[in-house]
Amino acid sequence: MNQKHTPVLLCLPFATLVALGALAHPQQKKPSLAPPKQAPKQALAGTEFARDVVPLVKKYCVSCHTAPKGTGGVSLSAEKTFEAALKNRAIWDRVGPAVLENRMPPAEMPQPTAAEREKLGHTLESLFSQVDCQLNDPGRVTMRRLNRAEYNNTIRDLLGVTLRPADEFPNDDVGYGFDNIGDVLSISPLLMEKYLSAAEKVAEEAIVPPGAGSRPLRITARQLAGLGGGGGGSQEGFELGRTGDTAMASFDFPVAGVYTVLIQAYEQHADPKPTKMGVSLDGKQLQSFDVAATVQNPQTATLTLTIDQPGRHKIGATFLNNNDRDAEDLPFRRKGQDRNLYIGFIELQPPAGFKRGLSLTLPKDDTDAAWDAAAHSVLDPLAKRAFRRPPTLQEKTKLVALTHLAREKKIKTEFPEGVQLAIRAILSSPSFLFRPEPDAKPNDPTARRLLNDYELATRLSYFLWSSTPDEELLRLADQGKLKNTATLIAQAKRMMRDPKAAALAENFAGQWLQLRKLAVVQPDDKSFGEPLRQAMTQEALRFFTGVVQEDRSVLEFLDADYTYVNAPLAKHYGISGITGDAFQRVTLNKDAEQRGGILSMAAVLTLTSNPSRTSPVKRGKWVLDNLLGTPPPPPPPNVPELEAQKGATQAETLRKRLEIHRTNPACANCHAQMDPIGLALENYDLIGRWRLNDGGKPIDTAGVLPDGSKFSGPSELKRILLKKKTQFTHTLTDRLLTYALGRGIERSDKCNLDTMTKSVENSQYKFSAIVEAVVTSVPFRERRGDESGKKPAP
Structure with a gap:
């Protein structure tokens, strides 16, 4: 793009952009709700x-x-x-x-x-x-910017592009366990630079010239990722030198349909046998090809994929037959002849008729009126979805004016470039990067108001989809219908059935269950590799998604007679009869005593272990934190680690070492809560395999909680937790409300949470009942001004 046409708006300091955004989105005066009732009579209390x-x-x-x-x-x-x-x-x-x-x-x-x-x-x-x-305080949410996941998803749904520019942004800070909390989502100078760069790249990708059809996405050898030890990409190709080495490409599939995949490949010839290449989707091999081409004349393998679930998927090209494993190839290896496979690119072609990005209609002639009409036709609806509200007349006029910066005499060339300039301005606007909810009296904590329909649509969409509202939500907002409770509930249920609700598993469950940490753990166990790590994560996410989309009881998170496994995970669990890399739902039957619910999933058990052994303390704390909502306080200072405790190294079992640790009065109270829970899970080793002995010693899983509850082993522990179902439901509702609001839960929210928990119990603990309770709650539908001088919670 010609840099001399860069819009002035994009060169302004960010503080100025924020000010312009506030001017462009003037505050609408809302009538304050009735002031809070009086506190209980002090004399009686x-x-x-x-x-x-x-x-x-x-x-x-x-x-x-x-x-x-x-x-x-x-x-x-x-x-x-x-x-x-x-x-x-x-x-x-x-x-x-x-x-x-x-x-x-x-x-x-x-x-x-x-x-x-x-x-x-x-x-x-x-x-x-x-x-x-x-x-009955509705609370106040600090104006939130889009986090990385929300930015990527919004770009995808707004413009139909598959770029993921936010992957290059700095990591989002976390508050109250989530990365969408307004108080911690600050903007650094580096992030602002990334925003401007991303806006330019996305704008260029988003515009489809008139007459252009669907555009393929190509990932070159230099951009491919290696799995299993691939030699890396170069201009000549991505080298695969060992059996099982894989060149991996990640694509966003914007719609369900039939896609075409092209893979350019050639071989380093070593013997008469052809080189074999396997092609996989999300780890499941689909087809194999013989490769008998040279670097001078590479071949292109073609296959079709039917995608039922839009979203991000991985396509892999795997080397299947290096000659280091075949005795018949020994004479060739002795001559120094080694067979290798090289991948030039992996390309994805969208379904026929699909157009990625925005299709443009050129101006009818070179008059200002024709130009402006064509610009308004594409920019007005785009700005509405980007700003998540109707753009003001001033905003629409400014955006069209920006397109004129690219206008010369050749309309066919310059009109798309002018629209790109306007898109860059839209994507750099505070009204896009932030989710403002302006108040008439922002510093008055008694000035309560109902959210307007566009603000409700935005909260609902980013809660369930981590993305911008779709056309149906905005249409209902235009009609003023989202304030209607029945309409709000109906939309929430519709959205939970949509494939985009997978974002709730990825972004809510991934943080509530701390699954994201699994990506960096490195257990000291040779059987733990990347395929098993991925399978562990997928089991938990698929289980959560199943509960959401089938509207099952949330108590199944505590115990269930089914789970989702593929062959590697089934082998890990000792479940027979499962083949292939594709996941399938299995009924546990006799395995139900060992598995069932999130607490016995390998993902949770692995991330709550130490690198070289299990950790009852970590596992017990995880249950208290995430399932019961009673996190223990931080350990007191100057208390030695378990292994450093006097006499602990001589103890025969981990249980004995923990008993010695609890002799310290400063440790006893908290460990009396954590240790019994963690010890009940000792039948699972550090990566979640079932066992009966540890170091040749039988495992003792008996325990007693401070309230007198006795149990032994994971199955009895799960029964104890099910007796605490109200506490668990309250905790899950608390977490989901935190995530939906983008702020921490305060003491003033307790009454609302108690009411919400009761409504879930009355609805047989259905997941939809929690979502319904959240989206119809006072904190979700209302907000108030802030107290003067009040600082946000850490």
Whole structure:
């Protein structure tokens, strides 16, 4: 593109762009909702607190938790009234659950009776709940920019291109367990440069000249990725020198349909046998070809693929028969003749009739009116979808004016270039890069308002699809129908059935279950390789997707009689009768005692192990964090690691070493919660294989939780967790609401969460019930101004 035509808008500092975006999207004054109701009468609350809480706290707690330096940094001796306790709410919120769950007081201290525990815990819960429910605060979400996944998906759905420019962006920061939290999604100068560069590349890719058909995507030898030890790409080709070496190309398949794949290849000849090349899709071999061509005259293998599920898929070209494994080839190897395979490129041709990008209609003549009409016809609808709202007249006029920067006399050449300039401006605009929800009174925490229909469409779309709203959502927003609860629920259910809902598994489940960490773990086990790593991840993601799209009970995350495996994973699990790399759903039957639910999946068991051994502590903490929502506090300073504990190295078993570790009073309370859970999973080794012995010693999986629950082994642990189904459902709803809102859950959200959890229970724990509860909740549909001077949570 001619650089002299670069739009002025793209050269402005980012702060100026933000200001322009605010001007272009003027705030619409919304009527404030009724102010929050009054808090409970202080006299009544104070009476209950003084009668049912203070005496028990004095009797069982203040001996350790006394100002100024209470045990664990918790002091309870100063607050004698409910009003004082409210000011120290962060501490008192921890008291009730700790007492009700028998985590406090410590075992060596005097213990309250069951009735005293109920009175103390439930009184605190009730008093604080009254405050939260009467406030019914919708909260406030910091204006969010698109994260990397959202940017790539939005570009794909907006312009039909398969570029993934955000893969080159800096990694997104994580807050509250997710990378879509507004408080941490900042913009650095480097990221702004990446945005401008990406906008130019995408704009050039997006424009389809008049009369052009579908355009193939070609990944050259230099761009191919190696799997299994390929020698890398060069101008001559990607060298595959060993049996099993693979040249891999990743493509985004924008629509379902029949695609054509072309692979250019040649061989380094060594003997009379032909070189064989296998072609695979997502690891499953589809077809093999004989390659008998030279570098001077390479051959092109062609095959067709039927894609039912749009999205990202991998096409691989694999060397099948290097002569290092065939005894008949020994004479040739002795002569130094080695057979190799070289890949020149892998090309993907879209289905017939599919046009990637935007099709342009040229101006009818060289008049300004014809030019402007043609520009408006393509840019107005594009800006609406990019900004996720109707563009203002000022915005539309500016975008069309930018196209004139490329205008000379040759309309057929310059009109597409002018549209590219406007697209670059759109993709560099704050209205595209951010998801603004402007308030009339942004600094007034009492100024509540309902979101408008376009803001609801945006929240809903990025929640379930990690992408921009589609035409149906925007049409309903135009009609003002998304505020209708029934319409909002119907759209959420439609979107969960759409293939784009796979983003919920990738981006929500991948972070909730911490599956993304599996990509970097390196267990010290020779049987662990890339195919098994990929299979572990796919099992968990497919299981989650199945629960979503089949609208199954979320309790199946805790225990189920089925899972998804391919041949490598089935072998890993000891499940017979499974062949090939394709995944299939299997009923576990007799294997149900060993497998079933996410807790027994190899992905979770591997990422919660140490490189050389299992870790009951990590596994127990993972369950508390992600399934029960009761994360233990960080370990106290100066406490030695398990292996460094005095006497631990001489202990015969890992259980004995943990018992020695718990003799430290600073460690005992938290480990009493984590260790029994982790030890119940010791039948799984560091990469999730089933075992009965460890180091020649029988494994003891018995345990007791602080609340007195006894169990032995994973199957009994799962039954215990199912008894805590309300706690699990509350935790999952909490996580899903956090992800949907893009902010952390606060104390004021508790009442809404309790109501949402109850509605899920009343709907047989269906996944759709959680989504329905989220999208119809007050925090999802409303927002308020911020408190002056309030800093975002870390």
